Amino acid sequence: MRAPLLELKSIRKTFPGVIALADVTFDLKAGEVHALVGENGAGKSTLLSVMNGLIAPDSGEIRIGGQPVVLSGPTVALAHRLALVHQELVLCPNLSVAENIFLGREPKARLGSANRMVLNRMAEELLAEVQVKLDPSRKVGELSLNERQIVEICRALASRPRVLVFDEPTASLNDDQVGHLLDIIRKLKASGLGIIYVSHRLGEVLDISDRVTVLRDGHVVGTREIAGLDETVLVSLMVGREHKPGQTAYRDRRRGAIALEAEAIGKSSIFDNVSLKVHAGEIVGIAGLLGCQREAVVRAIFGAAPIDRGEIRIRGKAAALRSPRDAIRSGIGFMPADRKGEGLVLPMNVGDNLGMAILRRLGRFGFMRGRQRTTKANELVRKLAIKISGLSQLASQLSGGNQQKIVIGKWIARGGDIVIAEDPTRGVDVGAKFEIWSTIQGLADEGKAVLLLTTELQEMMDACDRILVMSRGRVTGHFHRKDFSAEAIAHCFVA
Structure with missing residues (x-):
């Protein structure tokens, strides 16, 4: 043999x-x-x-x-x-x-x-x-x-x-x-x-x-x-327990005023004439195939690669988002797909990573207020059910799901009212996925506007109120939840 x-x-x-x-x-x-x-x-x-x-x-x-x-x-x-x-x-x-x-x-x-x-x-x-x-x-x-x-x-x-x-x-x-x-x-x-x-x-x-x-x-x-x-x-x-298929974290809710609006924005030869609106308490997805440039759009909104035409409005007012710092000051949080390369500082511990987005609030004369940081970090650990041995544990030692929860917790701590989530369940297990989707739904429940990207279309349809579709740098479709159809959305991928 x-x-x-x-x-x-x-x-x-x-x-x-x-x-x-x-x-x-x-x-x-x-x-x-x-x-x-x-x-x-x-x-x-x-x-x-x-x-x-x-x-x-x-x-x-x-x-x-x-x-x-x-x-x-x-x-x-x-x-x-x-x-x-x-x-x-x-x-x-x-x-x-x-x-x-x-x-x-x-x-x-x-x-x-x-x-x-x-x-x-x-x-x-x-x-x-x-x-x-x-x-x-x-x-x-x-x-x-x-x-x-x-x-x-x-x-x-x-x-x-x-x-x-x-x-x-x-x-x-x-x-x-x-x-x-x-x-x-x-x-x-x-x-x-x-x-x-x-x-x-x-x-x-x-x-x-x-x-x-x-x-x-x-x-x-x-x-x-x-x-x-x-x-x-x-x-x-x-x-180690019975699993019930078909679970979804989606919850219907009343949407508020427009929190984020992009009108005919463009960036050199990458994308053009992209318009979108996200209301408070709403989750809007952007779907598309590899190369559709949806990642470029959300990073432009976050100020990482500023637009060169069109206008972005935050809560009805024009916003000049020339850098991520401008976006953060305008109340925008960004959860990148590459959590290890962009979302976390792996050699730092859990407590420091959770407090990273609010250093200015927690610091005085250049030093962290330890008690205040510890209280806030422990509160987030409990809220998000992050499994750690303690706040001093290094972020690099955690599982992918727990690392992703820290990325989410960082922006919850910041308290902005607009969240961009880029593939938030990338590489995490089924149990952690459901917890993360529940957390994102909870952000919308609290009145935050969520702009979502994910590589799994079914996950996007499960989570979103509306879905925009992009192809070759342009918006090619717009679907409300009652009209979601994988076939119809996929048809717009090559429009």
Whole structure:
């Protein structure tokens, strides 16, 4: 009988006061997709770090092709043809798309420098595999989060691995791109690769996988064949209790006056003639495919890339939003999709991150008022049910769901009446998703105007009062809740 491509036997890993992995056993066969699921904090990230050589297990054994190996680092893992597509991007923003994809493996010209013509052609071929048109010479720092995720995927494919690990690869992709990626995974599987697929999108897990292993609190709950499973059973295994499908956090409410209004705004050649209104107590979504420029619109409203035509009005008055500082002073909060890169300061503790947006109020003569900060931070921890060991715990040590709650809490503390939420449930588990959506609904209940972006159209339809659709930098559709239809909205994606 042929040995599995990858075996992990009785892997155990502890951190001070925490058992991250308790005798975890997992295997992967050639030509299969084996999914790994669990709530945030279940141990998935630790297990992936062990596979990739980032963390050494306290005990247990790793075998590749039946032979015991010691993965002392990512380079060693890569030498064994095991590649990881990271959830949190590890790209170089000052390098081009092609340079990032082939970093360390660049084709050389005569004098030892990278052969850019060959490099760009190779990158174009890989991008064609994932059916995305990107200029290979473009700087990664200029790309949207969605586009950077595609570059990360291409970089892993460039190593031509035997084992390929996808860690939340679709968290920043829209439905169209998800479909393309799953098709690519099917082709890779048919070629004999072994694929480990980690995702909180359980519909994808059921669609693409052959087997699934469920982790809970560092333990393997079970490994099942996908045949015969459904989302209800999977969620119940993950959370340890019965899950009732079809839950939604949406609540109908009376809307107030217009809080945020954009009239025919434009930005160079990126977007043009975009108009929108968001009332107090209302959640308005902006839907669209990759490249529709909705991210550019909300960042312009937040002052990160100011408009050069049109007008933005806050509570009926024209606002010159030339920087994020101007937007914050006007009562706008922004929850970025890239919570680790833009929403948090990971080396800082929970208390300092929660107080970041109100430093001026909490400080006097340049020093923080410790008691006041602690009281406010503890209040937010209780309100948002953030799971921490204490306010001194580092933000980097928290699960994705708890990190996202801190980003939300930061803007709740600020107290502005307009909130821009960009993919607020990106990469968090089903339980944390429901809590986050409930919190966002609570912001609208309090009379805040919420402008929402999310890569999952169904989530947007579940959460919003109205949805605008964008395509190629312009608004192509406008839907009220009673008229929501996935087919009708999708039709406007290519209008």
